[in-house]
Amino acid sequence: MKRILLIEDNRDIANMLFDYFECLGLTLDYADNGELGLKLASENTFDIILLDLMLPRMDGLTVCNRLREQGNNTPILMLTALDNREDMLKGFNHGADDYLTKPFDLDILEARMNALIRRYRGTVAVTDLKFADIIINQKERIATRQGKNLLLNPTTYKILEMLCKKAPEIVTREEISYQLWQENEPNNDVLRSHIYQLRTQIDKPFNSSILVTVPKIGFRLERQYNE
Template sequence: MDSLKNTKLLLIEDNREIAGILFDFFEAKEVELDYADNGELGLKLALEESFDAIILDLMLPRMDGFEVCQALRSQGKDTPVLMLTALDNRQDTLHGFKEGADDYLTKPFDLEILEARLLALISRYRGTMASGKVQVGELEIDSKTRQAWRQGQKLSLNPTTFKILSVLAQAAPDVVSRDQLTDAIWGDQPPSNDVLRSHVYQLRNQLDKPFAQPMLVTVPKVGFRLELKP
């Protein structure tokens, strides 16, 4: 995927000036853009309609970006979310990932960088694995629906944690380095190490916490692998 042309995005942003700039930018790219100026309306649109990605401001009236993202994920909506924040704060960023965001940009941001991040998110969401279901030990992965199960129990994964699991499953039982994971997920727009660490933490909570034996193994100073046998 090398263009946003004909994609459908939802912008949830209360700053009308920023919204106007984004409307002009995306209109020139032939993107369909829906808009909400508060969190409640944004959540309603996100749940009722289908979007390729959501651009979500953090500080919103009625319902903030954290609450919107958490509500989306809790109701099973896995649309990619790129969070915009004026707060260049590590804790806010990690909190956003914990609530299910896939990426973030700090204001003010470069429009071309925003476009590149959205392209990467949407490509990741649409999936790069071969069609069909893959069985890896106790794990079953369906790349068409972007869903996964362990011992028949469905895992609650956002697009990024699903992609991490898919990359590990394709390589299992071999180790996947942190650099390999970062390249597979973000390409030439890598975030800080904290971002990968946060996503792996979220994946481990889903994949291992409810079960007696862990599958996701950290290989110190190298990366991660899936343990296929207890």
């Protein structure tokens, strides 16, 4: 049974989602402010977090950012009435995996939730993926470089996994977009934001860069030293 955490201060929306998820047989935990939501998310295990952007006590971006800083990689789907490009990109840059504007269709919400959960759970593998000094434990969904844990959300983890499987070959933008969103591909800014998040984890803290952008085509991993 899927367990969902809803962090939303609008009681009408919360009640609507309670009724909808109850009919689906899902378990829903609830917080009406950011501080309580962060506490519940930190102390419990959920399949997905539905997170409002505008919250009392602590806003959704701060909640999202703190969870990622803790190493919590539970999928986060942001729910917000703010639909401009800047707010959407802020959400992705703070570690959100997807974004849905209010009012939203419940069937679309369920479909996006299920896609994120499937991506997060992935396929359990018995072997690690390795390229250069990157190691991915697919069973535990943990990635390291030079022995240091990389703080990846489900989306950036999936991108790194794809890159590592094909390294040093190129993974095209189209391949990444299809694997992440199938036919519901967002604009290029969203993918660019996720690549930026990934680069801050696997390149910026280290002396050499490994993630290479191939202009107008895609991305690949490249060894920068002799083994």
